[in-house]
Amino acid sequence: MSPAVSTLSPAIAAILDDPAYPGLKALIIETTGMAFYRDKDGDLARILAERMAEIGVIGCAGYLGLLQSLVQGKAEMDALIAELTIGETYFFRHKEQFDALRDLILPDVIARNASFRRLRIWSAGCATGPEPYSVAIMLEREFAERIAGWHVTVLGTDINQKFLTRAREGRYDEWAFRVMPDAQRAACFDKVGNQWQIRPEFKRNVSFQYHNLIKSPFPSLADNIAGFDIIICRNVIIYFSQSTVESLVPCFRESLNDGGWLIMGHAEPNQRLFRDFRTVNTPGAVLYQRADGPPPAAEPSPSAIPRPVPPVLAASAGAGRVAPPKASPVRRSRATPSRLVPPSQPQAQGLAGFDRLKVARDLADSGQWEKAAAACNAIIGASPLDAWAHFYRAMVHEQMGEDEACEKSLRRAIYLDRRLVLPHYHLGLFLARKDDTAGAERSFRNAQALLTGIAEELPVNPGEKITVGQMREAVAMHLKLLGGA
Numbered sequence: 001m002s003p004a005v006s007t008l009s010p011a012i013a014a015i016l017d018d019p020a021y022p023g024l025k026a027l028i029i030e031t032t033g034m035a036f037y038r039d040k041d042g043d044l045a046r047i048l049a050e051r052m053a054e055i056g057v058i059g060c061a062g063y064l065g066l067l068q069s070l071v072q073g074k075a076e077m078d079a080l081i082a083e084l085t086i087g088e089t090y091f092f093r094h095k096e097q098f099d100a101l102r103d104l105i106l107p108d109v110i111a112r113n114a115s116f117r118r119l120r121i122w123s124a125g126c127a128t129g130p131e132p133y134s135v136a137i138m139l140e141r142e143f144a145e146r147i148a149g150w151h152v153t154v155l156g157t158d159i160n161q162k163f164l165t166r167a168r169e170g171r172y173d174e175w176a177f178r179v180m181p182d183a184q185r186a187a188c189f190d191k192v193g194n195q196w197q198i199r200p201e202f203k204r205n206v207s208f209q210y211h212n213l214i215k216s217p218f219p220s221l222a223d224n225i226a227g228f229d230i231i232i233c234r235n236v237i238i239y240f241s242q243s244t245v246e247s248l249v250p251c252f253r254e255s256l257n258d259g260g261w262l263i264m265g266h267a268e269p270n271q272r273l274f275r276d277f278r279t280v281n282t283p284g285a286v287l288y289q290r291a292d293g294p295p296p297a298a299e300p301s302p303s304a305i306p307r308p309v310p311p312v313l314a315a316s317a318g319a320g321r322v323a324p325p326k327a328s329p330v331r332r333s334r335a336t337p338s339r340l341v342p343p344s345q346p347q348a349q350g351l352a353g354f355d356r357l358k359v360a361r362d363l364a365d366s367g368q369w370e371k372a373a374a375a376c377n378a379i380i381g382a383s384p385l386d387a388w389a390h391f392y393r394a395m396v397h398e399q400m401g402e403d404e405a406c407e408k409s410l411r412r413a414i415y416l417d418r419r420l421v422l423p424h425y426h427l428g429l430f431l432a433r434k435d436d437t438a439g440a441e442r443s444f445r446n447a448q449a450l451l452t453g454i455a456e457e458l459p460v461n462p463g464e465k466i467t468v469g470q471m472r473e474a475v476a477m478h479l480k481l482l483g484g485a
């Protein structure tokens with residue numbers, strides 16, 4: 001035992017001496033990306049010792065077995081993640097970046113999107129919510145006139161379920177307002193006891209969902225992670241390894257519309273990583289803009305090499321606002337549909353139909369909603385009974401703020417093929433948003449039943465990036481939120 005270890009409490013020292021500890025540590029880092037713990041054995045062992053004592057597990061091998069078990073593994077990993085993650089955050093953190101958002105980025109995006117009146121913003125690793133709420137406050141207080149009647153989405157995602165619950169509540173202690181002027185706080189929050197509750201007008205466009213940047217591939221339309229105008233991911237990747245960060249940057253890029261902006265934490269200035277972006281410097285902030293154009297001269301990245309435009313695009317060419325679809329980043333290309341056995345597959349769908357659906361889905365994944373709508377309409381025109389085409393049409397309706405049409409298309413997809421998981425799942429999300437709790441619960445239960453008995457690692461449908469395991473986790477979380485778990 002090293003001298004440092006001998007000064008630690010016996011429980012922590014026992015964990016550090018346990019031969020199963022390295023495997024346990026590797027699983028935790030692999031699941032969360034938090035390579036930060038690679039050289040923080042004392043901290044990690046303390047958290048593990050506390051967690052293991054709480055649930056009465058002795059020894060790292062037993063705890064590793066629990067984390068890997070099919071029945072309780074996910075729930076225990078969530079409980080552990082709640083202790084491992086660091087949720088330091090506050091409103092309008094790093095003022096210079098919010099200045100750039102107000103003075104440069106939002107005016108640019110609003111001008112760019114004026115013809116279709118939509119705005120999609122993602123706060124990745126949002127912790128308890130001050131970051132997405134700060135954006136919503138800025139939009140409401142400084143841009144309300146310019147975006148009146150627009151379909152605005154501010155999505156906050158995180159790996160920590162406890163943080164997400166608190167984010168949804170929107171109630172904060174004084175400390176969260178450490179750089180926010182009192183007058184601004186009074187205008188946006190109501191005092192409730194010792195805390196401050198965000199007012200409904202700053203909450204209505206903000207939603208929160210679970211998303212693990214390491215394990216949930218993106219962009220993914222089915223996961224609602226695609227087609228953003230602005231992505232904010234600050235003070236998150238600092239905990240990840242260099243190779244993890246390198247694999248994430250192209251995914252962020254692919255999840256942005258052309259011309260969209262990426263804001264990273266000011267402590268993450270490794271600009272080499274962002275060479276596929278246009279770098280813009282403003283006072284105190286470095287910003288990255290996706291600008292599709294000729295690849296940089298020396299080293300073109302895989303994601304910058306254009307694919308041929310598929311024939312189905314011809315009808316709508318020029319109608320949209322963005323460049324042709326690009327090749328997928330390395331992480332995405334792993335799940336080749338033909339290698340995997342789908343849980344269920346539409347009967348009538350031949351290879352040509354599959355390819356055409358893939359085109360529609362890729363267009364939607366890259367935020368080209370008008371082209372994706374045209375591609376879906378073309379498939380539906382030729383094969384009106386294609387359940388998947390109706391499903392992807394529903395997803396595009398949703399992104400375009402066409403609620404009624406979205407619900408209709410989802411129900412049509414289910415009517416045409418009840419075995420497809422994603423339409424049930426998304427109908428659940430839709431109904432939950434409309435406060436139809438019973439309907440939402442029914443839809444999630446249908447999705448849950450369809451996922452029973454299928455191997456975790458399979459894609460939830462052919463070519464989709466979400467796996468059965470991830471979908472199960474998402475469904476369980478939503479049922480829990482509805483109070484029906």
Ligand SMILES: C[S@@+](CC[C@H](N)C(=O)[O-])C[C@H]1O[C@@H](n2cnc3c(N)ncnc32)[C@H](O)[C@@H]1O
Pocket residue numbers: 031032033034085086087088089090093124125126127128131157158159160163211212213214215233234235236239
């Ligand atoms: C320090 S907070 C940053 C909060 C906010 N972005 C800010 O800058 O104020 C880091 C957040 O990243 C989240 N996080 C860590 N690993 C993650 C992962 N693999 N996927 C998604 N979120 C993750 C943590 O749960 C935590 O809430």
